Amino acid sequence: MTRGSHPGHYAEPVTAELPELPDLRALDGVLFDLDGVLTPTADVHMHAWQSMFTELFSSWGIEPPYTEDDYFRYLDGKQRYDGVASLLRSRDVEVPWGDPSDPITADTVCGIGNRKNEVFARVLRTDGIAPYPGSLALIEQLHAAGTPIGVVSSSKNAEEVLTIAGIRDFFPVVVDGVVSAREGLRSKPAPDMFAAGARMLGVDPARSAAVEDAHSGVASAAAAGFGLVVGVDRGAGAQALLDLGATLVVDDLSAFVTR
Incomplete structure (x- = not known):
């Protein structure tokens, strides 16, 4: 395994099976x-999308029926309305x-997206x-080491999720769907959101890492020029993440925790 000219840049993709992983x-x-x-x-997102689209496709007579593959191909990682469209x-x-103010009964992209968000x-x-x-x-380890960390999420629920999960205070920068709409940032897989996150965090993407589990998110981080793009395979497929620009893929972020 060879390293490039800056920390975290690998000449070839590696996977969690290899014994050496970079120190983030x-x-x-x-x-x-x-x-x-x-x-x-x-x-929760997968369940909400499946429930909503299964009912919608059935009532509109849309074929073929909604499948789990649709989530990974068209919805995962994207801003809600972009995913619907x-x-x-x-x-x-x-x-x-x-x-965006459309009621959940409206047969519009925004109405359909709002229907899912209610679930x-x-x-x-x-x-x-x-x-x-x-x-x-x-x-916790990165925070203790003083490494700047932030969140880049397409979800407009990110602040609430981080707060409910008890981890909001770790992140001085959160670029989410609300920020994206306000700043006119394009949805993942465009590089806008990750580029904005790096800028707000005050770091050079080429010397930083982006961590993603979605096809669109990996493509976004790679396009934004991150030197290390970590794919987390929660079902999107390790090879697919590598093909879209992940430098390496792990099953869980515990692989990076030093003990």
């Missing part, structure tokens, strides 16, 4: 996706975009959420 504390900074990386909220487009269905919010507030133990151990 040595980098300028680390930016984390939220859902599926820090917290298992991706499972992308999935409907895959079925040759076009509806008006509408407005998500209800489950989150009823059941709560806790960070993955390995992720918590890593952010």
Whole structure:
């Protein structure tokens, strides 16, 4: 295994099976996706999307039916309305975009997205959420070392999720769906959100790491020029993450925790 000209840059992709992984504390900074990386909220999102689209496709007579693969291909990591439009487009269905204030009964991209978010919010507030133990151990270690860390999430629920999970105070910078809408940042896989996160954190992407579990998120971080793009395989597929620009892939962030 050979290293490039700066910490964390590897000439070839590596996986968790290799004994040596980079020390993330040595980098300028680390930016984390939220859902599926820090917290298992991706499972809640998957359930909410599946429930909503299964009912919608059935009532509209849309074929083929919604599958789990649709989540990873069209929804995972994207801003909510972009994901709705992308999935409907895959079925040759076009509806008006509408407005974020649309009620959940509106047959618009925004109305459909709001319908899903109502399911998500209800489950989150009823059941709560806790960070993955390995992720918590890593952010605690980075925080103790003084390594700048932040969150880059397409979700407009990121602040609430971080607060409920008890980890909001670790992150001085959170670039989420609310910030993205306010600043006019394009959704992942465009580089905008990760580039903005690095800028707000005051770090050089080329000497920093981005941690993602989604196809669109890995592509976004790679396009933003991060020297180390860590893929976390929670179901998106290790090879797919590598193909989209991940430098390496692990099953859990505990792999980076030194003891």
